[in-house]
Structures are given as C-alpha cells and as structure tokens.
Amino acid sequence: MRTYLIVVSLLSCLLTVSFPAVAHHGTGISYDLSKLVSVKGVVVKFALSNPHSQLYFDVTDDKGNVEHWSAEMNAPTNLERAGFSRRQMLNLFSPGSEVTVYGFRSKSGAPVVVFSKAVLADGREFKSQGGPGNIE
Amino acid sequence: MRNSFMRLFTALLVVLLGSSLAVAQRGRPDARRGVQPSGPSIPHDPHDLAGIWRGNAQSLSNAPPPMTAWGKEQFDAHKPSYGPRAVPPALGNDPTGKCDPLGYPRTLFFGRPFEMIQTKDRLLQFFEWGRVLREIWTDSRELPKDPDPKWLGNTAVGKWDGDNFVVDTVGFDERAWIDHFGNPHSEDMHLQERYHRLDRDTLEVVMTIDDPKTYTKPWISDKLTFRLQANEKIHEDFCVPSEEESFNQGVRNPAGGVLNK
Numbered sequence: 001m002r003t004y005l006i007v008v009s010l011l012s013c014l015l016t017v018s019f020p021a022v023a024h025h026g027t028g029i030s031y032d033l034s035k036l037v038s039v040k041g042v043v044v045k046f047a048l049s050n051p052h053s054q055l056y057f058d059v060t061d062d063k064g065n066v067e068h069w070s071a072e073m074n075a076p077t078n079l080e081r082a083g084f085s086r087r088q089m090l091n092l093f094s095p096g097s098e099v100t101v102y103g104f105r106s107k108s109g110a111p112v113v114v115f116s117k118a119v120l121a122d123g124r125e126f127k128s129q130g131g132p133g134n135i136e
Numbered sequence: 137m138r139n140s141f142m143r144l145f146t147a148l149l150v151v152l153l154g155s156s157l158a159v160a161q162r163g164r165p166d167a168r169r170g171v172q173p174s175g176p177s178i179p180h181d182p183h184d185l186a187g188i189w190r191g192n193a194q195s196l197s198n199a200p201p202p203m204t205a206w207g208k209e210q211f212d213a214h215k216p217s218y219g220p221r222a223v224p225p226a227l228g229n230d231p232t233g234k235c236d237p238l239g240y241p242r243t244l245f246f247g248r249p250f251e252m253i254q255t256k257d258r259l260l261q262f263f264e265w266g267r268v269l270r271e272i273w274t275d276s277r278e279l280p281k282d283p284d285p286k287w288l289g290n291t292a293v294g295k296w297d298g299d300n301f302v303v304d305t306v307g308f309d310e311r312a313w314i315d316h317f318g319n320p321h322s323e324d325m326h327l328q329e330r331y332h333r334l335d336r337d338t339l340e341v342v343m344t345i346d347d348p349k350t351y352t353k354p355w356i357s358d359k360l361t362f363r364l365q366a367n368e369k370i371h372e373d374f375c376v377p378s379e380e381e382s383f384n385q386g387v388r389n390p391a392g393g394v395l396n397k
Contacts, residue, residue, distance in 0.1 A: 025217050025218065025225060025230065025232060025233070025316075026217030026218075026222065026223075026224055026225035026226075026228065026230075026233075026388065026392070028218075028222065029217060029222040029223060029224055030224045030225070030388070030391040030392050031391065047379075047382070049376065049379035049382065049383065050373070050374050050375060050376040050379050050380075051235075051373070051374075051375045051376075051379075051380065051383075052383050052387070054383060054386060054387055056386065070386050070387045070390075071387075072383075072387045072388070072391070075373065076373075077248075077264070077371045077372070077373040080371060081371065106390065106391035106392075106393075107391075107393070108224075108390065108391060108392060108393030110390035110391055110393070111390075112387055112390050112391040114391075
C-alpha cells in the first residue's frame with residue numbers, strides 16, 4: 001500500500017508539472033489538473049461559441065439547493081474537425097437532459113470545470129476532443 | 137505485489153517523462169495541432185510552397201536574447217496566461233483575451249493550420265485563426281522607409297535565395313506580442329523569415345528578429361517545422377468578441393477567481 005501511495009503521489013506530481021506547460025489560454029493556470037472530478041446535474045444550455053464552447057448545467061443537492069455549474073469545452077473548429085456538427089452537439093446537450101460531467105475543477109473553487117467527458121442518462125458519452133481536459 | 141507496482145510505475149514514468157520532454161522542446165503532443173506525417177515523401181519542387189501547413193512552434197525559441205530596459209518594461213507589463221509567468225486570463229492582459237488581433241509572428245505560433253497560396257506578384261498566407269490573410273509581395277518592391285505600424289506588419293517582401301524563400305517585414309504594431317508568453321517588440325522590429333521546403337511534407341522556417349529597441353542582439357529562432365496537411369481545409373475559426381465576453385463572464389472569470397460585476 002505504501003508503494004502504491006508513493007506511485008500515485010509521484011504520478012500526481014508529474015501530471016501537475018506536465019499539464020500547465022501544454023495548456024490552452026489560461027487553462028493550465030486556472031484549473032487543478034491533478035484531480036478529476038465528476039458532477040451530476042441537468043443541462044441548462046450548450047453554447048457552441050468561438051473560441052470556446054461551453055456547457056452550463058445545474059446541480060441540486062440533497063436539500064434542494066441549486067448550484068449553477070459551467071464547463072469550458074473545445075473550440076467549435078476542433079469539434080468540427082472531430083466530426084461533430086452543431087446540430088449533433090445541441091441534440092446531445094439538450095436543455096433538461098440529465099448529465100454527469102467529468103472535468104478538472106477551477107482552482108478558485110468556483111463551480112467551473114475544464115471539460116473531460118459527459119455521460120448522458122441514456123448512456124451516450126461525449127469526450128473532450130483534445131486539450132487540457134482530455135483524459136485519453 | 138510490490139514488483140507489480142514498481143513495474144507499473146516504471147512504465148508510466150517512462151511514458152510521462154517522454155511526453156514531458158517532447159512538450160518541453162516545443163509545442164504539445166496534441167493530435168489537433170500535432171505534426172502529422174501525411175505520407176511518404178516524393179519528389180517536390182522546392183520553390184513551390186503551396187499547401188496547407190501546420191506546426192507546434194510556440195515561439196522563436198525557449199529563451200529570447202537579453203532585453204533592453206525598454207524591452208524589460210514592456211515584458212513586465214505583459215501578463216500572459218501561458219508559460220512560467222501564467223496568470224488566470226481574468227487577471228492577465230493577453231490581447232487575445234478580448235479577441236484583439238494576434239499580430240505577426242504570433243499568428244504563426246497559434247497552432248492552427250495555414251495555407252500558402254502563390255500568385256503572380258504575391259505569396260499569400262491564409263491563416264485559419266481569424267481567417268487572416270497575410271500578403272508577401274514578390275514583385276521586387278522596396279520596404280518602406282518610415283512605415284506606419286500594422287498588426288501583421290506594414291509591408292512584407294519576399295524573394296528566393298537558392299531554395300530559401302526569404303521574407304522581410306517592417307512596420308509592426310507594438311501592441312501585439314511576439315508569442316503567447318508576452319515577449320514584446322517595438323514598432324522598429326525587422327522580421328526576417330527563411331522558408332525552406334525540405335521535402336514534400338516538411339516546411340522549415342528560421343526567423344530572425346532585429347529590434348534593438350527591445351533586444352540587445354538579434355533573436356534567431358530554432359528551426360521551426362511545419363508539416364503538410366493532407367486532406368485538410370481551412371476552417372472558419374474566429375475569435376468573436378461578444379462570445380468571448382460571454383465566455384469570460386460564465387467560465388473564465390469565475391475559474392480565475394474573479395467575481396463578475
């Protein structure tokens with residue numbers, strides 16, 4: 001177990017050192033790229049805007065409190081190159097859909113992530129098409 | 137069990153160190169921006185630069201030459217969101233954060249493809265980022281003596297020197313940064329680029345920046361490599377100020393710890 005913890009710690013350090021050097025504009029410095037988090041919520045809006053697309057979703061806790069989250073996603077050009085049309089993206093992230101978003105949370109603690117992956121309630125997945133949020 | 141962990145660790149360490157070193161050299165190992173071989177090399181005309189090219193260069197080299205006092209003052213005033221001096225964009229002043237023009241040579245360092253188009257009297261560089269068109273005149277005109285500053289440079293002229301296409305540009309707007317890291321230049325910058333098509337798929341560029349107001353000696357770049365992109369086209373890729381502002385309000389500012397007004 002001790003060896004395992006050392007391995008995890010060293011890998012975390014390496015990842016922390018590696019990612020900021022390759023970040024998008026400010027992404028490496030704004031997000032904690034050493035820790036992947038997941039958040040379950042409901043899609044409010046997907047914005048296919050330049051130069052960054054964005055996903056907005058609401059997360060409700062056990063007491064019914066709603067927190068407004070957002071995710072920084074790929075540039076529309078990158079999505080287009082990967083074969084995703086605007087219509088596909090809007091259909092995938094239609095308002096009201098239940099979604100689990102995986103990403104790296106902002107260092108500020110604000111409910112913002114740089115996007116890695118989303119899993120819809122019906123099992124459909126969408127992954128980051130490169131960039132700092134990419135985990136594959 | 138212990139040996140299994142150590143084998144796993146060693147393998148991962150090799151992979152991660154390899155990728156870190158590759159990144160440290162220049163650019164990042166990202167398929168969207170990466171240097172993608174487009175096929176076996178075949179005979180080519182070294183004086184034909186036409187095609188869509190893409191590379192990973194993020195600056196001329198890792199370290200600029202020593203700066204003058206004026207240059208250092210500009211450098212300190214620039215708050216980039218890349219590299220060792222990176223601050224969250226909400227706390228920085230990178231011109232691209234408001235979709236201001238990148239200027240040149242920074243446009244070349246943005247990682248998006250660009251097309252080289254040769255005409256009778258010009259070589260055109262058509263950049264995907266902002267769909268910017270840069271004109272390099274090949275009609276033997278002279279560089280202006282007192283050019284007004286422009287984002288891409290007032291005038292660029294090009295001519296062949298053997299198999300090198302040599303481009304000289306003057307008249308730069310000093311609001312633009314040379315690269316993502318906030319390295320500055322003055323209006324007096326003289327930029328020379330030497331383009332050399334090494335083979336069908338590889339374009340090498342060496343830049344020299346001569347700007348005595350900013351640097352104590354010329355800044356000569358590494359050999360910057362761009363690869364021919366097969367089956368590619370120039371997409372539409374604008375920085376849209378109203379959308380960038382919306383992004384700043386909804387994502388970038390809170391992520392950077394800045395509360396929106």
